[in-house]
Amino acid sequence: MADEEFARTYLARSFGMTVDDATLTLVAGLIGKTPRVLEAPLAEARAATAEGTLFDVAPNQHAALMHGKEPVR
Amino acid sequence: MSDPALMTLTEAAAAVRAGEVTSEALAEACLARIAAAQDTLNAFIAVDAEGALAAARACDREAREGRFRGPLHGVPLAHKDMFYRKGQRCTCGSKIRADFVPGETAEVLDRLDAAGAVTLGTLHMSEFAMGPTGHNAQIGRCRNPWSPDHVTGGSSSGSGAAVAARLAFGALGSDTGGSVRLPAAFCGVVGLKPTQGLLSQHGMMGLSESMDCAGPLARSSADVAVLMDVLTGQGTHHADALSPPVSGLTVGLPTSYYFDGVEPEVQAALDAARRVLESAGVRVVDVDVPDHSAFAELANLVFTPEAAALHLPWLLERPEDYGPQVRARLMQGLTIPAVQHLQAKQLRVLHARAMIEGPLAACDALLTPALRRRVPTAAETDVAAGTAMAATIAAVSDMTRPLSYLGLPGLVTPVGRDEAGLPIAMQLIGRPREEGLLLALGRAHERATGWLAETPPVPGAMAG
Numbered sequence: 001m002a003d004e005e006f007a008r009t010y011l012a013r014s015f016g017m018t019v020d021d022a023t024l025t026l027v028a029g030l031i032g033k034t035p036r037v038l039e040a041p042l043a044e045a046r047a048a049t050a051e052g053t054l055f056d057v058a059p060n061q062h063a064a065l066m067h068g069k070e071p072v073r
Numbered sequence: 074m075s076d077p078a079l080m081t082l083t084e085a086a087a088a089v090r091a092g093e094v095t096s097e098a099l100a101e102a103c104l105a106r107i108a109a110a111q112d113t114l115n116a117f118i119a120v121d122a123e124g125a126l127a128a129a130r131a132c133d134r135e136a137r138e139g140r141f142r143g144p145l146h147g148v149p150l151a152h153k154d155m156f157y158r159k160g161q162r163c164t165c166g167s168k169i170r171a172d173f174v175p176g177e178t179a180e181v182l183d184r185l186d187a188a189g190a191v192t193l194g195t196l197h198m199s200e201f202a203m204g205p206t207g208h209n210a211q212i213g214r215c216r217n218p219w220s221p222d223h224v225t226g227g228s229s230s231g232s233g234a235a236v237a238a239r240l241a242f243g244a245l246g247s248d249t250g251g252s253v254r255l256p257a258a259f260c261g262v263v264g265l266k267p268t269q270g271l272l273s274q275h276g277m278m279g280l281s282e283s284m285d286c287a288g289p290l291a292r293s294s295a296d297v298a299v300l301m302d303v304l305t306g307q308g309t310h311h312a313d314a315l316s317p318p319v320s321g322l323t324v325g326l327p328t329s330y331y332f333d334g335v336e337p338e339v340q341a342a343l344d345a346a347r348r349v350l351e352s353a354g355v356r357v358v359d360v361d362v363p364d365h366s367a368f369a370e371l372a373n374l375v376f377t378p379e380a381a382a383l384h385l386p387w388l389l390e391r392p393e394d395y396g397p398q399v400r401a402r403l404m405q406g407l408t409i410p411a412v413q414h415l416q417a418k419q420l421r422v423l424h425a426r427a428m429i430e431g432p433l434a435a436c437d438a439l440l441t442p443a444l445r446r447r448v449p450t451a452a453e454t455d456v457a458a459g460t461a462m463a464a465t466i467a468a469v470s471d472m473t474r475p476l477s478y479l480g481l482p483g484l485v486t487p488v489g490r491d492e493a494g495l496p497i498a499m500q501l502i503g504r505p506r507e508e509g510l511l512l513a514l515g516r517a518h519e520r521a522t523g524w525l526a527e528t529p530p531v532p533g534a535m536a537g
Protein backbone atom coordinates (compact mmCIF):
# COMPACT_ATOMS: atom_id res chain seq x y z
CA MET A 1 0.00 0.00 0.00
CA ALA A 2 2.86 2.34 0.80
CA ASP A 3 4.34 1.67 -2.64
CA GLU A 4 1.02 2.39 -4.33
CA GLU A 5 0.63 5.66 -2.47
CA PHE A 6 4.20 6.60 -3.35
CA ALA A 7 3.57 5.76 -7.01
CA ARG A 8 0.37 7.80 -7.08
CA THR A 9 2.08 10.82 -5.55
CA TYR A 10 5.23 10.46 -7.65
CA LEU A 11 3.37 10.21 -10.95
CA ALA A 12 1.15 13.13 -10.06
CA ARG A 13 3.99 15.40 -8.92
CA SER A 14 6.57 14.45 -11.55
CA PHE A 15 4.35 14.12 -14.58
CA GLY A 16 0.94 15.54 -13.61
CA MET A 17 -0.48 12.11 -14.23
CA THR A 18 -3.32 10.21 -12.63
CA VAL A 19 -3.57 6.48 -13.18
CA ASP A 20 -6.16 3.78 -12.64
CA ASP A 21 -5.85 1.36 -9.74
CA ALA A 22 -4.82 -1.63 -11.86
CA THR A 23 -1.92 0.23 -13.44
CA LEU A 24 -1.00 1.65 -10.06
CA THR A 25 -0.68 -1.86 -8.68
CA LEU A 26 1.66 -2.88 -11.52
CA VAL A 27 3.75 0.25 -11.13
CA ALA A 28 3.94 -0.12 -7.37
CA GLY A 29 5.11 -3.70 -7.77
CA LEU A 30 8.03 -2.49 -9.82
CA ILE A 31 8.92 0.21 -7.32
CA GLY A 32 9.30 -2.45 -4.68
CA LYS A 33 11.19 -4.80 -6.94
CA THR A 34 13.73 -2.52 -8.65
CA PRO A 35 16.21 -2.16 -5.78
CA ARG A 36 16.13 -5.92 -5.20
CA VAL A 37 16.93 -6.60 -8.87
CA LEU A 38 20.05 -4.48 -8.65
CA GLU A 39 21.19 -5.42 -5.17
CA ALA A 40 23.10 -8.65 -5.83
CA PRO A 41 24.68 -7.76 -9.20
CA LEU A 42 25.80 -4.38 -7.87
CA ALA A 43 27.27 -5.88 -4.72
CA GLU A 44 29.15 -8.48 -6.73
CA ALA A 45 30.48 -5.93 -9.21
CA ARG A 46 31.56 -3.49 -6.51
CA ALA A 47 33.27 -6.24 -4.54
CA ALA A 48 35.45 -6.97 -7.57
CA THR A 49 36.92 -3.47 -7.59
CA ALA A 50 39.67 -2.04 -5.44
CA GLU A 51 37.58 0.87 -4.23
CA GLY A 52 34.36 -1.10 -3.86
CA THR A 53 32.58 1.23 -6.28
CA LEU A 54 31.78 1.45 -9.99
CA PHE A 55 33.28 4.93 -10.16
CA ASP A 56 35.30 4.19 -13.31
CA VAL A 57 32.54 2.43 -15.23
CA ALA A 58 30.73 4.70 -17.68
CA PRO A 59 27.65 3.34 -19.43
CA ASN A 60 28.94 4.49 -22.81
CA GLN A 61 31.89 2.11 -22.51
CA HIS A 62 29.44 -0.52 -23.75
CA ALA A 63 29.47 0.92 -27.26
CA ALA A 64 33.27 0.91 -27.27
CA LEU A 65 33.24 -2.72 -26.19
CA MET A 66 30.81 -3.70 -28.95
CA HIS A 67 32.79 -1.97 -31.66
CA GLY A 68 36.32 -2.67 -30.56
CA LYS A 69 37.27 0.90 -29.88
CA GLU A 70 39.19 2.36 -27.00
CA PRO A 71 37.08 3.05 -23.93
CA VAL A 72 36.10 6.69 -23.68
CA ARG A 73 37.41 7.10 -20.13
CA MET B 74 6.67 -23.99 -63.21
CA SER B 75 6.25 -24.24 -59.48
CA ASP B 76 5.52 -21.11 -57.51
CA PRO B 77 8.58 -18.82 -57.86
CA ALA B 78 7.81 -17.39 -54.42
CA LEU B 79 9.08 -20.65 -52.96
CA MET B 80 12.66 -19.89 -53.93
CA THR B 81 15.06 -18.57 -51.34
CA LEU B 82 16.28 -14.98 -51.58
CA THR B 83 19.65 -16.06 -52.98
CA GLU B 84 17.98 -18.36 -55.52
CA ALA B 85 15.58 -15.61 -56.59
CA ALA B 86 18.35 -13.03 -56.94
CA ALA B 87 20.43 -15.46 -59.00
CA ALA B 88 17.44 -16.36 -61.18
CA VAL B 89 16.72 -12.70 -61.95
CA ARG B 90 20.36 -12.08 -62.79
CA ALA B 91 20.45 -15.15 -65.06
CA GLY B 92 17.26 -14.11 -66.82
CA GLU B 93 15.49 -17.27 -65.67
CA VAL B 94 12.68 -15.35 -63.99
CA THR B 95 11.56 -11.76 -64.06
CA SER B 96 11.26 -9.56 -61.04
CA GLU B 97 7.67 -8.95 -62.09
CA ALA B 98 6.96 -12.68 -61.90
CA LEU B 99 8.48 -12.81 -58.42
CA ALA B 100 6.41 -9.83 -57.27
CA GLU B 101 3.23 -11.26 -58.79
CA ALA B 102 3.84 -14.59 -57.10
CA CYS B 103 4.35 -12.92 -53.72
CA LEU B 104 1.31 -10.67 -54.19
CA ALA B 105 -0.85 -13.69 -55.05
CA ARG B 106 0.25 -15.45 -51.89
CA ILE B 107 -0.30 -12.29 -49.83
CA ALA B 108 -3.84 -11.97 -51.20
CA ALA B 109 -4.54 -15.59 -50.38
CA ALA B 110 -3.06 -15.50 -46.89
CA GLN B 111 -3.83 -12.04 -45.54
CA ASP B 112 -7.24 -12.79 -44.05
CA THR B 113 -5.82 -15.76 -42.20
CA LEU B 114 -2.41 -14.46 -41.17
CA ASN B 115 -2.87 -10.68 -40.92
CA ALA B 116 0.83 -10.43 -41.75
CA PHE B 117 0.68 -7.14 -43.66
CA ILE B 118 -0.42 -3.71 -42.48
CA ALA B 119 -0.29 -2.26 -46.01
CA VAL B 120 0.33 -3.89 -49.40
CA ASP B 121 1.66 -1.71 -52.20
CA ALA B 122 0.92 -3.94 -55.18
CA GLU B 123 1.05 -1.13 -57.72
CA GLY B 124 4.32 0.24 -56.42
CA ALA B 125 5.91 -3.19 -56.16
CA LEU B 126 4.96 -4.16 -59.71
CA ALA B 127 6.19 -0.83 -61.08
CA ALA B 128 9.49 -1.24 -59.28
CA ALA B 129 9.79 -4.83 -60.47
CA ARG B 130 9.19 -3.84 -64.08
CA ALA B 131 11.85 -1.16 -63.77
CA CYS B 132 14.28 -3.79 -62.49
CA ASP B 133 13.39 -6.04 -65.41
CA ARG B 134 14.04 -3.24 -67.92
CA GLU B 135 17.44 -2.66 -66.38
CA ALA B 136 18.21 -6.38 -66.34
CA ARG B 137 17.43 -6.64 -70.05
CA GLU B 138 20.01 -3.92 -70.61
CA GLY B 139 22.51 -5.82 -68.48
CA ARG B 140 22.30 -3.35 -65.62
CA PHE B 141 21.93 -4.63 -62.07
CA ARG B 142 21.69 -2.33 -59.09
CA GLY B 143 23.12 -4.78 -56.59
CA PRO B 144 22.80 -8.21 -55.00
CA LEU B 145 19.05 -7.81 -54.37
CA HIS B 146 18.15 -6.66 -57.87
CA GLY B 147 14.45 -7.36 -58.42
CA VAL B 148 13.92 -9.34 -55.20
CA PRO B 149 10.65 -8.57 -53.36
CA LEU B 150 10.95 -7.85 -49.65
CA ALA B 151 8.64 -6.40 -46.99
CA HIS B 152 9.44 -4.75 -43.69
CA LYS B 153 8.08 -4.18 -40.23
CA ASP B 154 5.96 -1.04 -40.24
CA MET B 155 8.43 1.03 -38.23
CA PHE B 156 11.09 1.74 -40.84
CA TYR B 157 10.34 5.19 -42.20
CA ARG B 158 9.93 5.80 -45.89
CA LYS B 159 9.54 9.43 -46.89
CA GLY B 160 5.96 10.27 -47.78
CA GLN B 161 4.54 6.83 -46.94
CA ARG B 162 2.38 6.10 -43.91
CA CYS B 163 4.18 4.34 -41.07
CA THR B 164 1.86 3.25 -38.27
CA CYS B 165 4.34 1.58 -35.90
CA GLY B 166 1.50 -0.87 -35.28
CA SER B 167 -0.31 1.77 -33.30
CA LYS B 168 -3.46 3.84 -33.20
CA ILE B 169 -1.47 6.88 -32.13
CA ARG B 170 0.63 6.86 -35.29
CA ALA B 171 -2.12 5.60 -37.58
CA ASP B 172 -1.66 8.58 -39.89
CA PHE B 173 2.02 9.33 -39.37
CA VAL B 174 3.85 10.13 -42.61
CA PRO B 175 7.61 10.45 -42.12
CA GLY B 176 9.68 13.05 -43.89
CA GLU B 177 12.74 10.84 -44.28
CA THR B 178 13.64 7.31 -45.28
CA ALA B 179 15.42 4.90 -42.95
CA GLU B 180 19.03 4.34 -43.88
CA VAL B 181 18.53 0.57 -43.88
CA LEU B 182 15.72 0.97 -46.45
CA ASP B 183 17.91 3.25 -48.55
CA ARG B 184 20.57 0.55 -48.58
CA LEU B 185 18.10 -2.16 -49.60
CA ASP B 186 16.65 0.10 -52.30
CA ALA B 187 20.11 0.83 -53.65
CA ALA B 188 20.82 -2.91 -53.82
CA GLY B 189 17.76 -3.36 -56.05
CA ALA B 190 15.17 -4.69 -53.62
CA VAL B 191 11.48 -4.33 -54.46
CA THR B 192 9.20 -3.43 -51.55
CA LEU B 193 5.86 -5.23 -51.28
CA GLY B 194 4.47 -3.33 -48.31
CA THR B 195 4.64 -2.96 -44.57
CA LEU B 196 4.32 -5.75 -42.05
CA HIS B 197 2.39 -6.38 -38.88
CA MET B 198 4.08 -5.64 -35.56
CA SER B 199 3.26 -5.41 -31.91
CA GLU B 200 2.11 -1.94 -30.94
CA PHE B 201 5.19 0.30 -30.87
CA ALA B 202 7.33 -2.86 -30.98
CA MET B 203 6.39 -3.71 -27.41
CA GLY B 204 5.24 -7.28 -27.07
CA PRO B 205 6.97 -10.63 -27.57
CA THR B 206 3.96 -12.64 -28.77
CA GLY B 207 2.51 -10.82 -31.81
CA HIS B 208 -0.67 -9.72 -30.05
CA ASN B 209 -1.77 -6.20 -30.90
CA ALA B 210 -4.75 -4.61 -29.17
CA GLN B 211 -5.11 -2.03 -31.95
CA ILE B 212 -4.92 -4.05 -35.18
CA GLY B 213 -5.50 -7.61 -34.05
CA ARG B 214 -2.87 -10.26 -33.75
CA CYS B 215 -0.75 -11.80 -36.47
CA ARG B 216 -1.19 -15.55 -36.86
CA ASN B 217 1.43 -18.25 -37.16
CA PRO B 218 1.50 -19.81 -40.66
CA TRP B 219 2.12 -23.23 -39.11
CA SER B 220 -1.00 -22.96 -36.95
CA PRO B 221 -3.18 -19.86 -36.78
CA ASP B 222 -4.12 -20.69 -33.18
CA HIS B 223 -0.52 -20.18 -32.14
CA VAL B 224 1.34 -16.91 -31.78
CA THR B 225 3.96 -15.71 -34.24
CA GLY B 226 6.22 -14.22 -31.62
CA GLY B 227 6.86 -10.51 -31.63
CA SER B 228 7.32 -7.78 -31.98
CA SER B 229 8.34 -8.35 -35.63
CA SER B 230 5.33 -10.63 -35.96
CA GLY B 231 4.55 -9.90 -39.60
CA SER B 232 8.20 -10.31 -40.58
CA GLY B 233 8.28 -13.84 -39.17
CA ALA B 234 4.92 -14.82 -40.63
CA ALA B 235 5.53 -13.31 -44.07
CA VAL B 236 8.93 -14.92 -44.55
CA ALA B 237 7.73 -18.29 -43.28
CA ALA B 238 4.62 -18.25 -45.51
CA ARG B 239 6.71 -17.25 -48.55
CA LEU B 240 4.94 -13.91 -48.90
CA ALA B 241 8.30 -12.13 -49.20
CA PHE B 242 11.87 -13.34 -49.73
CA GLY B 243 13.12 -11.54 -46.68
CA ALA B 244 12.14 -8.88 -44.19
CA LEU B 245 13.50 -6.37 -41.76
CA GLY B 246 12.47 -6.54 -38.15
CA SER B 247 13.75 -4.82 -35.05
CA ASP B 248 15.01 -6.44 -31.87
CA THR B 249 15.07 -4.72 -28.47
CA GLY B 250 14.52 -7.82 -26.34
CA GLY B 251 14.04 -10.61 -28.86
CA SER B 252 11.75 -9.06 -31.46
CA VAL B 253 13.61 -10.48 -34.48
CA ARG B 254 14.65 -13.75 -32.87
CA LEU B 255 11.29 -14.71 -31.36
CA PRO B 256 9.20 -14.42 -34.57
CA ALA B 257 11.97 -16.16 -36.51
CA ALA B 258 11.98 -18.97 -33.95
CA PHE B 259 8.20 -19.27 -33.65
CA CYS B 260 7.65 -19.19 -37.44
CA GLY B 261 10.56 -21.43 -38.40
CA VAL B 262 12.84 -19.05 -40.30
CA VAL B 263 16.27 -17.52 -39.71
CA GLY B 264 16.59 -14.25 -37.80
CA LEU B 265 19.64 -12.26 -36.76
CA LYS B 266 19.99 -9.69 -34.02
CA PRO B 267 23.26 -8.00 -34.95
CA THR B 268 25.80 -6.54 -32.57
CA GLN B 269 24.36 -3.50 -30.80
CA GLY B 270 24.98 -0.46 -32.97
CA LEU B 271 26.19 -2.33 -36.07
CA LEU B 272 23.21 -1.33 -38.24
CA SER B 273 21.95 2.20 -38.64
CA GLN B 274 18.96 3.22 -36.52
CA HIS B 275 18.42 6.37 -38.53
CA GLY B 276 14.79 6.57 -39.65
CA MET B 277 13.75 3.62 -37.54
CA MET B 278 11.11 4.07 -34.83
CA GLY B 279 12.89 4.38 -31.52
CA LEU B 280 12.02 2.37 -28.45
CA SER B 281 15.22 2.03 -26.47
CA GLU B 282 18.28 3.86 -27.72
CA SER B 283 20.53 1.51 -25.77
CA MET B 284 19.03 -1.75 -26.99
CA ASP B 285 17.25 -1.22 -30.34
CA CYS B 286 18.66 -3.18 -33.28
CA ALA B 287 17.39 -3.58 -36.81
CA GLY B 288 17.75 -7.15 -37.99
CA PRO B 289 16.98 -9.30 -41.02
CA LEU B 290 14.76 -12.39 -41.28
CA ALA B 291 14.97 -14.77 -44.23
CA ARG B 292 14.72 -18.41 -45.22
CA SER B 293 18.34 -19.37 -44.70
CA SER B 294 21.52 -18.13 -43.11
CA ALA B 295 22.90 -17.59 -46.62
CA ASP B 296 19.98 -15.24 -47.35
CA VAL B 297 20.58 -13.38 -44.11
CA ALA B 298 24.27 -13.05 -45.00
CA VAL B 299 23.37 -11.32 -48.27
CA LEU B 300 21.01 -8.96 -46.45
CA MET B 301 23.65 -8.18 -43.83
CA ASP B 302 26.20 -7.35 -46.50
CA VAL B 303 23.75 -4.87 -48.00
CA LEU B 304 22.66 -3.44 -44.65
CA THR B 305 26.19 -2.94 -43.35
CA GLY B 306 27.72 -1.91 -46.66
CA GLN B 307 30.55 -4.35 -45.92
CA GLY B 308 30.92 -5.79 -49.42
CA THR B 309 30.64 -9.56 -49.22
CA HIS B 310 31.98 -9.86 -45.68
CA HIS B 311 29.08 -11.97 -44.38
CA ALA B 312 28.61 -14.06 -47.52
CA ASP B 313 32.34 -14.79 -47.55
CA ALA B 314 32.15 -15.96 -43.95
CA LEU B 315 30.01 -18.89 -45.10
CA SER B 316 32.79 -20.42 -47.17
CA PRO B 317 35.35 -21.68 -44.63
CA PRO B 318 34.42 -25.02 -43.05
CA VAL B 319 33.05 -24.89 -39.53
CA SER B 320 35.09 -27.92 -38.47
CA GLY B 321 37.38 -27.01 -35.65
CA LEU B 322 35.08 -24.34 -34.24
CA THR B 323 33.98 -24.70 -30.63
CA VAL B 324 30.39 -24.18 -29.53
CA GLY B 325 29.58 -23.97 -25.83
CA LEU B 326 26.45 -25.12 -24.07
CA PRO B 327 25.90 -22.92 -21.00
CA THR B 328 25.77 -25.01 -17.84
CA SER B 329 23.43 -22.63 -16.07
CA TYR B 330 20.22 -20.65 -16.74
CA TYR B 331 19.59 -21.31 -20.45
CA PHE B 332 18.83 -25.02 -20.18
CA ASP B 333 17.06 -24.84 -16.80
CA GLY B 334 13.54 -26.22 -17.14
CA VAL B 335 13.68 -26.77 -20.91
CA GLU B 336 10.71 -28.83 -22.12
CA PRO B 337 11.64 -32.35 -23.27
CA GLU B 338 10.65 -31.81 -26.93
CA VAL B 339 12.79 -28.68 -27.09
CA GLN B 340 15.69 -30.43 -25.37
CA ALA B 341 15.49 -33.34 -27.81
CA ALA B 342 15.61 -30.98 -30.79
CA LEU B 343 18.60 -29.16 -29.32
CA ASP B 344 20.37 -32.45 -28.65
CA ALA B 345 19.83 -33.33 -32.30
CA ALA B 346 21.22 -29.94 -33.35
CA ARG B 347 24.29 -30.60 -31.24
CA ARG B 348 24.84 -33.91 -33.03
CA VAL B 349 24.44 -32.21 -36.42
CA LEU B 350 27.09 -29.65 -35.54
CA GLU B 351 29.39 -32.36 -34.19
CA SER B 352 28.97 -34.27 -37.44
CA ALA B 353 30.19 -31.16 -39.23
CA GLY B 354 33.34 -31.22 -37.12
CA VAL B 355 32.29 -28.65 -34.55
CA ARG B 356 33.49 -29.30 -31.03
CA VAL B 357 30.54 -28.90 -28.65
CA VAL B 358 31.42 -28.48 -24.99
CA ASP B 359 29.76 -27.52 -21.76
CA VAL B 360 30.77 -24.04 -20.65
CA ASP B 361 30.22 -22.12 -17.44
CA VAL B 362 28.64 -18.71 -17.95
CA PRO B 363 28.17 -15.95 -15.38
CA ASP B 364 24.75 -15.90 -13.74
CA HIS B 365 22.30 -14.52 -16.32
CA SER B 366 19.17 -14.95 -14.25
CA ALA B 367 18.89 -11.23 -13.46
CA PHE B 368 19.60 -10.02 -16.99
CA ALA B 369 16.00 -9.93 -18.21
CA GLU B 370 15.12 -7.69 -15.27
CA LEU B 371 18.22 -5.56 -15.79
CA ALA B 372 17.23 -5.20 -19.43
CA ASN B 373 13.88 -3.82 -18.28
CA LEU B 374 15.67 -1.22 -16.17
CA VAL B 375 17.51 -0.08 -19.29
CA PHE B 376 14.70 -0.29 -21.80
CA THR B 377 11.50 0.83 -20.08
CA PRO B 378 12.65 4.30 -18.90
CA GLU B 379 14.03 5.02 -22.37
CA ALA B 380 10.73 3.98 -23.94
CA ALA B 381 8.73 5.94 -21.37
CA ALA B 382 10.75 9.08 -22.04
CA LEU B 383 9.92 8.84 -25.74
CA HIS B 384 6.25 8.18 -25.11
CA LEU B 385 5.60 10.62 -22.26
CA PRO B 386 3.73 13.26 -24.31
CA TRP B 387 1.32 10.66 -25.67
CA LEU B 388 1.01 8.98 -22.26
CA LEU B 389 -0.16 12.29 -20.89
CA GLU B 390 -2.35 13.38 -23.79
CA ARG B 391 -3.69 10.15 -25.28
CA PRO B 392 -3.34 7.35 -22.74
CA GLU B 393 -6.56 5.74 -23.92
CA ASP B 394 -5.10 5.28 -27.39
CA TYR B 395 -2.57 2.71 -26.18
CA GLY B 396 -3.40 -0.95 -25.70
CA PRO B 397 -3.54 -1.82 -22.00
CA GLN B 398 -0.34 -3.86 -21.93
CA VAL B 399 1.77 -1.30 -23.76
CA ARG B 400 0.43 1.53 -21.60
CA ALA B 401 1.12 -0.41 -18.41
CA ARG B 402 4.69 -1.24 -19.44
CA LEU B 403 5.40 2.36 -20.40
CA MET B 404 3.96 3.54 -17.10
CA GLN B 405 6.31 1.21 -15.28
CA GLY B 406 9.18 2.87 -17.11
CA LEU B 407 8.20 6.23 -15.66
CA THR B 408 8.84 5.02 -12.14
CA ILE B 409 12.35 3.66 -12.55
CA PRO B 410 14.78 6.15 -10.99
CA ALA B 411 17.44 7.54 -13.29
CA VAL B 412 20.20 6.33 -10.98
CA GLN B 413 18.99 2.74 -11.15
CA HIS B 414 18.64 2.96 -14.92
CA LEU B 415 22.26 4.11 -15.12
CA GLN B 416 23.44 1.48 -12.66
CA ALA B 417 21.90 -1.19 -14.89
CA LYS B 418 23.83 0.31 -17.80
CA GLN B 419 27.08 0.31 -15.79
CA LEU B 420 26.54 -3.35 -15.00
CA ARG B 421 25.89 -3.97 -18.68
CA VAL B 422 29.47 -2.97 -19.46
CA LEU B 423 30.86 -5.35 -16.87
CA HIS B 424 28.61 -8.26 -17.82
CA ALA B 425 29.31 -7.91 -21.54
CA ARG B 426 33.03 -7.81 -20.86
CA ALA B 427 32.76 -10.87 -18.62
CA MET B 428 31.05 -12.80 -21.42
CA ILE B 429 33.57 -11.74 -24.05
CA GLU B 430 36.57 -12.49 -21.86
CA GLY B 431 35.04 -15.66 -20.36
CA PRO B 432 32.82 -18.11 -22.23
CA LEU B 433 33.16 -16.33 -25.57
CA ALA B 434 36.95 -16.46 -25.30
CA ALA B 435 36.80 -20.18 -24.60
CA CYS B 436 34.22 -20.84 -27.34
CA ASP B 437 33.51 -19.39 -30.76
CA ALA B 438 29.79 -19.30 -30.03
CA LEU B 439 27.25 -20.44 -27.45
CA LEU B 440 24.17 -22.52 -28.23
CA THR B 441 20.95 -22.01 -26.27
CA PRO B 442 17.24 -22.56 -26.83
CA ALA B 443 15.43 -19.65 -28.47
CA LEU B 444 12.48 -20.54 -26.24
CA ARG B 445 12.51 -23.03 -23.37
CA ARG B 446 9.04 -24.29 -24.18
CA ARG B 447 6.97 -25.08 -27.24
CA VAL B 448 5.41 -22.17 -29.15
CA PRO B 449 2.40 -21.07 -27.08
CA THR B 450 -1.12 -20.53 -28.34
CA ALA B 451 -2.68 -17.09 -28.61
CA ALA B 452 -5.11 -17.95 -25.84
CA GLU B 453 -2.30 -18.90 -23.46
CA THR B 454 -0.54 -15.60 -23.89
CA ASP B 455 -3.43 -13.13 -24.28
CA VAL B 456 -2.96 -11.56 -20.85
CA ALA B 457 -3.22 -7.83 -21.70
CA ALA B 458 -2.16 -5.83 -18.63
CA GLY B 459 -3.33 -8.30 -16.04
CA THR B 460 -1.37 -9.75 -13.18
CA ALA B 461 0.01 -12.47 -15.49
CA MET B 462 1.57 -9.89 -17.81
CA ALA B 463 5.09 -9.81 -16.38
CA ALA B 464 5.36 -13.57 -16.01
CA THR B 465 4.04 -14.19 -19.52
CA ILE B 466 6.42 -11.73 -21.12
CA ALA B 467 9.30 -13.19 -19.12
CA ALA B 468 8.42 -16.77 -20.07
CA VAL B 469 8.43 -15.90 -23.77
CA SER B 470 11.53 -13.70 -23.84
CA ASP B 471 13.78 -15.05 -21.09
CA MET B 472 16.18 -16.62 -23.62
CA THR B 473 16.47 -13.55 -25.82
CA ARG B 474 16.31 -10.59 -23.45
CA PRO B 475 19.65 -11.31 -21.72
CA LEU B 476 21.41 -11.10 -25.07
CA SER B 477 19.79 -7.75 -25.81
CA TYR B 478 21.04 -6.54 -22.46
CA LEU B 479 24.56 -7.70 -23.27
CA GLY B 480 24.41 -6.25 -26.79
CA LEU B 481 25.91 -9.37 -28.37
CA PRO B 482 24.81 -10.80 -31.73
CA GLY B 483 22.37 -13.72 -31.80
CA LEU B 484 21.20 -15.93 -34.63
CA VAL B 485 18.06 -18.05 -34.50
CA THR B 486 17.52 -20.99 -36.86
CA PRO B 487 15.06 -23.90 -36.74
CA VAL B 488 16.14 -27.27 -35.32
CA GLY B 489 12.88 -29.22 -35.23
CA ARG B 490 9.11 -29.31 -34.86
CA ASP B 491 7.03 -30.04 -31.81
CA GLU B 492 4.15 -32.48 -31.63
CA ALA B 493 1.75 -29.84 -32.96
CA GLY B 494 4.01 -29.08 -35.91
CA LEU B 495 5.26 -25.74 -34.59
CA PRO B 496 8.94 -24.89 -35.05
CA ILE B 497 11.63 -25.31 -32.41
CA ALA B 498 14.73 -23.16 -32.75
CA MET B 499 18.21 -22.73 -31.36
CA GLN B 500 19.91 -19.44 -30.59
CA LEU B 501 23.60 -19.02 -31.38
CA ILE B 502 25.36 -16.27 -29.43
CA GLY B 503 28.59 -14.74 -30.67
CA ARG B 504 31.27 -12.21 -29.96
CA PRO B 505 30.70 -8.61 -31.06
CA ARG B 506 30.83 -8.18 -34.85
CA GLU B 507 31.18 -11.93 -35.45
CA GLU B 508 27.80 -12.35 -37.14
CA GLY B 509 29.54 -14.11 -40.02
CA LEU B 510 30.69 -16.92 -37.78
CA LEU B 511 27.14 -17.41 -36.44
CA LEU B 512 25.80 -17.47 -39.99
CA ALA B 513 28.40 -20.09 -40.94
CA LEU B 514 27.34 -22.30 -38.05
CA GLY B 515 23.68 -21.76 -38.88
CA ARG B 516 24.29 -22.63 -42.50
CA ALA B 517 26.19 -25.80 -41.56
CA HIS B 518 23.20 -26.93 -39.54
CA GLU B 519 20.70 -25.92 -42.21
CA ARG B 520 22.54 -27.78 -44.98
CA ALA B 521 22.43 -30.98 -42.95
CA THR B 522 18.75 -30.71 -42.05
CA GLY B 523 15.58 -29.94 -43.96
CA TRP B 524 13.67 -27.71 -41.58
CA LEU B 525 13.90 -24.61 -43.76
CA ALA B 526 12.78 -26.42 -46.89
CA GLU B 527 9.36 -27.10 -45.40
CA THR B 528 6.65 -24.60 -46.32
CA PRO B 529 3.63 -23.98 -44.14
CA PRO B 530 0.26 -24.30 -45.87
CA VAL B 531 -1.01 -20.97 -47.17
CA PRO B 532 -4.73 -20.83 -47.98
CA GLY B 533 -5.36 -20.57 -51.71
CA ALA B 534 -1.66 -20.53 -52.61
CA MET B 535 0.13 -22.89 -54.96
CA ALA B 536 1.76 -25.86 -53.34
CA GLY B 537 5.50 -26.20 -53.36
